[in-house]
Amino acid sequence: MTIDFLGISLQSYSWQTVLGSSISGVFLGSIYALVALGLTLIYGVLHIINFAHGSLLMLAMYAVFFLWNILGLDPYLSMLIVVPGGYLFGYTLQRTIIGKASHGKDEITLLVMLGVSIVMENTALFFFTATDRSVRVPYDLDGFDLGVTYVVYPEIAALLGSLLITLVLWFFMSYTDTGKAIRAVSKERQGARLVGINVEHIFAVSFGIGTACVAAAAALLVPTYAVHPQIGYLFVLIAFTVVVLGGMGSFVGALAGGLIIGVTEQLGRLYLGESLGLITISVIFIIVLLFRPTGLFGSKSS
Amino acid sequence: MSKGVNRKTRREFIKTAAAGTVVVAAGNLSFPYIVKAAKSVKIGVVHPVTGWAQYSGSQCRFGALMALEEINSAGGIKSMGGAKLEAVLGDAQSKAEIGAAEVEKMNGAGVSSIVGAYASNICLATTQAAAKHGIPHVVDVGVSDKVVSRGLSNTFRFGPGFGIITRVGVESFIEINRAAGSPTKSVAIVHENTTGFGAGIAGIMTKGLKPEGIEVVDVQSHPTPNKDFRNIVLKLKEVDADVIIPSHYYGEGVLFLRTLQRQKLQPKGIYSVLGGASSQYRFLSEFPNAAQYVMDCNHWFDPNNSASMAARKKTEAAGKHFNYEVFLAYTAMKFTADAIERAGSSDREKITEAMASSNWSGHFMPYGQTKMVNGQNMGAQPLATQVLGKEIEVIAPSKYATAKALFPRPA
Numbered sequence: 001m002t003i004d005f006l007g008i009s010l011q012s013y014s015w016q017t018v019l020g021s022s023i024s025g026v027f028l029g030s031i032y033a034l035v036a037l038g039l040t041l042i043y044g045v046l047h048i049i050n051f052a053h054g055s056l057l058m059l060a061m062y063a064v065f066f067l068w069n070i071l072g073l074d075p076y077l078s079m080l081i082v083v084p085g086g087y088l089f090g091y092t093l094q095r096t097i098i099g100k101a102s103h104g105k106d107e108i109t110l111l112v113m114l115g116v117s118i119v120m121e122n123t124a125l126f127f128f129t130a131t132d133r134s135v136r137v138p139y140d141l142d143g144f145d146l147g148v149t150y151v152v153y154p155e156i157a158a159l160l161g162s163l164l165i166t167l168v169l170w171f172f173m174s175y176t177d178t179g180k181a182i183r184a185v186s187k188e189r190q191g192a193r194l195v196g197i198n199v200e201h202i203f204a205v206s207f208g209i210g211t212a213c214v215a216a217a218a219a220l221l222v223p224t225y226a227v228h229p230q231i232g233y234l235f236v237l238i239a240f241t242v243v244v245l246g247g248m249g250s251f252v253g254a255l256a257g258g259l260i261i262g263v264t265e266q267l268g269r270l271y272l273g274e275s276l277g278l279i280t281i282s283v284i285f286i287i288v289l290l291f292r293p294t295g296l297f298g299s300k301s302s
Numbered sequence: 303m304s305k306g307v308n309r310k311t312r313r314e315f316i317k318t319a320a321a322g323t324v325v326v327a328a329g330n331l332s333f334p335y336i337v338k339a340a341k342s343v344k345i346g347v348v349h350p351v352t353g354w355a356q357y358s359g360s361q362c363r364f365g366a367l368m369a370l371e372e373i374n375s376a377g378g379i380k381s382m383g384g385a386k387l388e389a390v391l392g393d394a395q396s397k398a399e400i401g402a403a404e405v406e407k408m409n410g411a412g413v414s415s416i417v418g419a420y421a422s423n424i425c426l427a428t429t430q431a432a433a434k435h436g437i438p439h440v441v442d443v444g445v446s447d448k449v450v451s452r453g454l455s456n457t458f459r460f461g462p463g464f465g466i467i468t469r470v471g472v473e474s475f476i477e478i479n480r481a482a483g484s485p486t487k488s489v490a491i492v493h494e495n496t497t498g499f500g501a502g503i504a505g506i507m508t509k510g511l512k513p514e515g516i517e518v519v520d521v522q523s524h525p526t527p528n529k530d531f532r533n534i535v536l537k538l539k540e541v542d543a544d545v546i547i548p549s550h551y552y553g554e555g556v557l558f559l560r561t562l563q564r565q566k567l568q569p570k571g572i573y574s575v576l577g578g579a580s581s582q583y584r585f586l587s588e589f590p591n592a593a594q595y596v597m598d599c600n601h602w603f604d605p606n607n608s609a610s611m612a613a614r615k616k617t618e619a620a621g622k623h624f625n626y627e628v629f630l631a632y633t634a635m636k637f638t639a640d641a642i643e644r645a646g647s648s649d650r651e652k653i654t655e656a657m658a659s660s661n662w663s664g665h666f667m668p669y670g671q672t673k674m675v676n677g678q679n680m681g682a683q684p685l686a687t688q689v690l691g692k693e694i695e696v697i698a699p700s701k702y703a704t705a706k707a708l709f710p711r712p713a
């Protein structure tokens with residue numbers, strides 16, 4: 001059976017399939033949000049688009065894989081290692097390479113990030129080869145039957161993980177001294193320096209936290225997705241859309257944007273097909289930006 | 303005085319050493335060997351070893367180089383005095399235009415022939431680029447029928463194309479279904495639509511299965527790469543077909559079969575036609591439960607040929623899985639070497655002629671004697687396999703079968 005929509009003939013589906021698709025959109029969206037959270041933090045403070053974000057995600061996924069493969073560590077437990085490790089890696093990367101090579105100029109930073117991403121990707125290709133690597137966890141197929149769709153634990157973990165990370169980041173930025181310093185630097189760099197904030201340190205801290213977020217996302221993704229040197233691209237391009245849609249620098253915006261894009265994408269794919277359905281992401285993106293140019297939760301200054 | 307003695311001694315030493323080298327070389331190695339061993343024949347090996355197809359491309363490269371190494375260690379091209387094959391490697395980066403650019407570079411490097419380039423869309427570009435320079439190009443995988451239907455006299459495909467595979471796929475499925483008492487009334491097809499190899503599957507399946515009273519109730523297509531199959535599986539749940547027929551690349555194959563498993567959708571059977579993961583030892587070793595009972599009509603070697611088992615052992619000893627990419631690229635390289643052997647020359651035109659008139663039968667594929675018509679090996683055919691326990695068994699055609707199909711699958 002088909003239904004007509006704006007002159008286009010669409011296949012109609014039962015409400016169970018539509019609901020199931022929407023629920024799967026929420027889970028897919030939570031994955032986008034997870035990846036977008038780190039991206040939005042780095043953009044919000046450093047005002048640069050982190051082209052290396054996908055490569056950082058890929059490296060973190062490899063770290064989770066090898067911790068499981070060599071030490072037998074469960075991907076979720078490995079967060080205890082990869083999240084602090086990600087922070088240190090991001091902090092060091094910003095302090096030693098990105099900060100120094102970019103000389104404070106945004107346009108140079110952009111190119112440096114691109115260079116870093118190329119180096120990371122090819123290093124991974126050289127050492128880990130192109131072979132996909134999958135983690136097998138015993139609870140891979142366990143979960144709940146919601147009637148319209150079956151939800152497995154790794155999907156629930158990704159959704160809860162994105163909610164928790166958003167909450168922690170929001171709390172951190174609102175109530176801690178470092179969070180306030182980060183906000184100060186993002187709003188007025190020179191003023192922050194004048195009141196005694198070490199701007200270079202805050203830059204590196206922000207980059208470190210952004211990388212820690214992507215490391216947490218990696219641990220939540222690995223039980224579902226195989227790791228290979230190109231895996232970052234699969235999520236990061238849409239994560240960029242999520243960041244702009246939600247409002248650059250806004251965590252709640254990244255979460256809401258991720259969920260909106262996830263549900264829109266799934267429903268679009270359901271009605272328009274797997275390839276054409278992706279167009280709905282662009283359509284919703286354009287509509288939101290037409291009416292709210294700063295994104296859903298973006299402030300005017302951002 | 304001492305200077306003069308020294309100078310004379312040095313000259314004498316050089317003369318003696320040079321003469322000695324010639325004598326030793328002529329005596330032990332024979333003169334023609336020295337002259338001809340210096341010759342080599344350059345073969346372009348182009349595959350996508352980075353980008354979305356990097357895994358399969360790397361597997362292809364491994365297979366092609368394994369064959370090249372075997373040929374060289376067995377004495378090289380004998381009709382050219384033992385000339386060695388020399389690989390000129392190229393990375394198509396999973397993009398057709400880069401593949402074509404790599405062919406241009408290979409032309410500059412003076413290759414006599416090209417083996418590659420895995421995905422159909424890349425093969426279409428590389429064969430076209432090779433045709434401009436008259437370089438014979440052996441397509442290792444690239445199943446799209448367009449690859450050999452454009453009238454390019456330089457293009458050869460040793461393995462089967464999409465049309466043959468789908469036709470045999472229908473015949474084998476009918477054979478399996480009849481043997482099980484014809485329990486199938488409906489099928490749903492899921493195929494990739496980015497590189498173009500699976501686009502015609504729905505039409506061929508519908509036409510082939512209709513006389514058996516089997517209806518194609520749903521056709522889903524998806525891009526490559528694809529990161530989520532939940533929607534497709536939800537739609538499949540709604541149509542509730544007896545058998546699901548997937549057709550896509552490895553990464554999507556794994557994700558699709560795992561999503562079916564996660565969504566607890568268990569049809570009477572999964573019968574892939576060119577299912578990227580369905581007959582892969584790697585998928586079987588990593589996800590033995592998801593792989594269980596999955597049938598696949600795909601490229602496969604003759605299981606009764608001892609050479610195929612030897613190649614499998616060698617591949618596994620190198621830490622690789624003996625996937626279709628490996629053995630197709632391996633045989634494509636051996637086919638190329640056989641043509642060069644018969645041409646007795648590194649001349650592109652002569653090799654092209656030798657390929658077109660090839661009757662090579664020294665391979666382990668179930669193709670019989672080679673017969674090229676418009677660049678397609680007419681004997682090439684796929685086999686139907688099924689994952690049973692820890693092994694991938696051939697279930698049809700009966701001539702090559704190593705086990706009986708378990709269909710409908712046990713719950």
